[in-house]
Amino acid sequence: MITIKDLHASIEGKPILKGLNLTVKAGEIHAIMGPNGAGKSTLASVLAGREEYEITQGDVNFNGVDLLPLSVEERAREGLFLAFQYPVEIPGVSNINFLRTALNEIREHKGEKGISAKDFMSLVREKSALVELDSKLASRSVNEGFSGGEKKRNEIFQMAMLNPILSILDETDSGLDIDALRIVANGVNQLKTDQNATIIITHYQRLLDYIIPDFVHVLYDGKIVKSGGKDLALELEEKGYDWIKNNTPN
Amino acid sequence: MEPVTKATLQVFRKKLSPAKLLLPSSFIDANEKELIEMDFPNSRQEAWKYTRLNRVAKINLESTPSSIIDWSSYLMVKDAYNFVFQNTECIYKSPDLPKGVSIKIGEQIGATDWLSSINEGHVAKLNVAHAQNGCVINISDGVQVDKPIQLIFISDGPKQPNFWRNQLQHGNGAKADIHVGYFSKDAIDSYSNVHWSVFLKENSHLIMTKIQNDGDANYHFSTENISQLKDSNFTLNTLTLDGSFVRNDVLVKVEGENCETHLNGAYIMKENQHVDNHTTVDHIFPNCNSYELYKGVMDDKSTAVFNGKVFVRPNAQKINAFQSNANVLLSNDAAVNSKPELEIYADDVKCSHGSTTGQLDEEAIFYLRSRGISEAAARQLVVAAFMQDVFLKVASNDLKSYIYQQLAVRFDLYLQDKD
Ligand SMILES: Nc1ncnc2c1ncn2[C@@H]1O[C@H](COP(=O)(O)OP(=O)(O)OP(=O)(O)O)[C@@H](O)[C@H]1O
Ligand SMILES: [Mg+2]
Numbered sequence: 001m002i003t004i005k006d007l008h009a010s011i012e013g014k015p016i017l018k019g020l021n022l023t024v025k026a027g028e029i030h031a032i033m034g035p036n037g038a039g040k041s042t043l044a045s046v047l048a049g050r051e052e053y054e055i056t057q058g059d060v061n062f063n064g065v066d067l068l069p070l071s072v073e074e075r076a077r078e079g080l081f082l083a084f085q086y087p088v089e090i091p092g093v094s095n096i097n098f099l100r101t102a103l104n105e106i107r108e109h110k111g112e113k114g115i116s117a118k119d120f121m122s123l124v125r126e127k128s129a130l131v132e133l134d135s136k137l138a139s140r141s142v143n144e145g146f147s148g149g150e151k152k153r154n155e156i157f158q159m160a161m162l163n164p165i166l167s168i169l170d171e172t173d174s175g176l177d178i179d180a181l182r183i184v185a186n187g188v189n190q191l192k193t194d195q196n197a198t199i200i201i202t203h204y205q206r207l208l209d210y211i212i213p214d215f216v217h218v219l220y221d222g223k224i225v226k227s228g229g230k231d232l233a234l235e236l237e238e239k240g241y242d243w244i245k246n247n248t249p250n
Numbered sequence: 251m252e253p254v255t256k257a258t259l260q261v262f263r264k265k266l267s268p269a270k271l272l273l274p275s276s277f278i279d280a281n282e283k284e285l286i287e288m289d290f291p292n293s294r295q296e297a298w299k300y301t302r303l304n305r306v307a308k309i310n311l312e313s314t315p316s317s318i319i320d321w322s323s324y325l326m327v328k329d330a331y332n333f334v335f336q337n338t339e340c341i342y343k344s345p346d347l348p349k350g351v352s353i354k355i356g357e358q359i360g361a362t363d364w365l366s367s368i369n370e371g372h373v374a375k376l377n378v379a380h381a382q383n384g385c386v387i388n389i390s391d392g393v394q395v396d397k398p399i400q401l402i403f404i405s406d407g408p409k410q411p412n413f414w415r416n417q418l419q420h421g422n423g424a425k426a427d428i429h430v431g432y433f434s435k436d437a438i439d440s441y442s443n444v445h446w447s448v449f450l451k452e453n454s455h456l457i458m459t460k461i462q463n464d465g466d467a468n469y470h471f472s473t474e475n476i477s478q479l480k481d482s483n484f485t486l487n488t489l490t491l492d493g494s495f496v497r498n499d500v501l502v503k504v505e506g507e508n509c510e511t512h513l514n515g516a517y518i519m520k521e522n523q524h525v526d527n528h529t530t531v532d533h534i535f536p537n538c539n540s541y542e543l544y545k546g547v548m549d550d551k552s553t554a555v556f557n558g559k560v561f562v563r564p565n566a567q568k569i570n571a572f573q574s575n576a577n578v579l580l581s582n583d584a585a586v587n588s589k590p591e592l593e594i595y596a597d598d599v600k601c602s603h604g605s606t607t608g609q610l611d612e613e614a615i616f617y618l619r620s621r622g623i624s625e626a627a628a629r630q631l632v633v634a635a636f637m638q639d640v641f642l643k644v645a646s647n648d649l650k651s652y653i654y655q656q657l658a659v660r661f662d663l664y665l666q667d668k669d
Contacts, residue, residue: 048620076622090614092635102621
């Protein structure tokens with residue numbers, strides 16, 4: 001599904017990703033952990049197409065297409081979705097109106113017909129129920145006045161609406177209370193098929209009790225320095241990142 | 251910068267026809283004498299500090315006859331009582347009008363149909379001296395007009411001068427929604443000067459929405475003088491969607507208690523376009539509210555001026571006056587000069603004013619694009635969202651859709667320009 005090879009990226013001349021390799025196949029869930037500032041959000045941003053980053057080396061193949069030359073919106077239409085660590089508030093832009101535009105752009109890209117207002121509204125009802133997002137929130141301005149937890153749920157709601165093939169969840173668990181965490185995890189699990197894949201960026205092993213990853217990776221200083229099964233997360237929780245740092249040749 | 255000499259205004263007028271509308275002698279007598287003594291104001295004059303008239307002063311206007319155009323594509327909304335002016339001619343008049351509404355056009359207007367009017371400054375004086383066509387609308391007491399009255403003014407052809415003069419008298423308790431559209435076609439150094447005198451009688455309710463959608467080579471000057479009597483409610487929406495040079499002068503005299511005044515403006519400018527909104531709300535009577543909201547989006551090297559004055563006269567107690575001007579700059583070369591002014595001579599009043607200028611939220615645009623929305627559409631969404639509170643003041647839903655549609659066109663073009 002996605003193959004990242006020797007990816008180097010920098011911002012304002014400062015290298016952040018320093019030769020990152022990662023392969024994710026359809027049907028898999030990958031977790032990426034790592035200390036603050038390691039480059040996890042940078043990886044998510046670079047994959048989503050944020051233009052401030054300069055890619056200095058490497059390539060990314062997404063579902064058979066060369067991802068890096070594509071614009072932000074083309075990547076989304078190819079089926080890439082980023083749930084933001086800090087979702088932005090957009091006053092005056094209605095959540096469901098923009099989602100309908102987005103969904104229709106994606107469908108058009110796939111050669112499908114636009115969705116009718118009626119079908120769209122029933123999809124909104126179905127998917128907002130999935131993440132227990134109040135339907136009133138669904139129709140308000142994008143994230144405006146949403147609580148931290150509601151913003152995160154809105155991200156998963158959008159993911160459910162757009163049905164991407166690869167979702168990258170950047171610390172979707174942070175700021176969620178125990179119940180919300182279960183709801184969000186439940187949503188992600190229900191959306192899981194053998195056709196799509198998920199990359200979960202998290203600091204806490206707790207989320208991985210709800211969403212069982214097939215692989216866990218440690219991102220440290222711009223590289224994946226260790227990969228393993230779900231037990232790696234437990235081991236990290238126990239030993240801390242010093243354990244990785246001390247075992248990483250410089 | 252060349253100095254503008256007194257002769258320039260006279261040279262500018264050389265080929266302009268004298269007024270064809272029949273105006274009362276009280277308008278014309280002093281006007282010509284004063285005009286002869288006048289010239290184009292220069293930038294030392296406060297009201298024209300950021301709007302230079304050198305380029306206007308140099309154009310060689312000359313009216314040329316043109317063949318009647320297909321005006322139907324200019325209608326902003328379909329369901330309305332329509333009147334269409336093309337240069338000096340009125341080319342379409344709605345065959346029917348509701349009971350209690352009369353609209354006289356051009357030669358039908360007699361000198362006595364004109365009520366008093368204020369004609370200060372060179373723009374208003376030129377209008378008196380050269381008014382070619384226009385309308386006088388009377389809405390009788392108690393009449394609620396069922397559909398919008400829509401007036402379209404089209405400037406057609408190069409170097410075309412247009413002087414339109416209009417009046418609206420709104421009866422006691424009357425209610426109406428007026429749409430006015432200004433367009434230009436095949437303009438090169440063309441010039442439009444339009445004047446409105448509007449009188450709201452007691453307890454009347456009026457919404458006037460003007461759409462300025464001139465092409466890129468027309469100089470547009472627009473003057474509105476409004477008088478409000480007690481318990482009346484007036485809204486003026488000034489939406490400048492396109493135009494290389496636009497100057498709006500709005501004066502509202504609130505001449506009765508318990509009035510409400512809403513002045514809303516939106517301007518969306520690009521390239522070297524320039525827009526200047528000068529507004530004055532004069533509170534003469536107590537217990538009134540006025541709300542002013544102007545918002546602009548400026549791209550490329552475009553420039554905007556906002557000058558909003560609110561006067562509260564000594565006896566006008568218990569006035570609430572709010573004024574705000576907010577701008578978004580899409581380019582580093584765009585500029586805005588914003589000056590809200592309050593002059594308050596009463597003590598029991600609540601007034602506030604504010605002015606902001608910022609950038610479009612690029613994070614918001616990235617967010618929308620990351621969901622699959624094109625950059626053009628994302629920009630349009632965010633701009634529309636910024637402008638939304640102004641657009642919401644436009645009463646008619648049909649006119650609102652027209653505005654959004656124009657905005658979509660504008661922002662697709664915007665992106666093509668950039669590529
Ligand atoms: N615009 C920027 N300019 C300069 N440095 C930046 C910029 N954006 C990110 N960085 C730096 O890049 C590094 C990686 O940041 P990133 O956000 O990817 O870390 P992270 O692994 O997601 O951390 P966290 O766990 O705190 O979310 C940090 O040192 C950060 O300061
Ligand atoms: Mg991060």
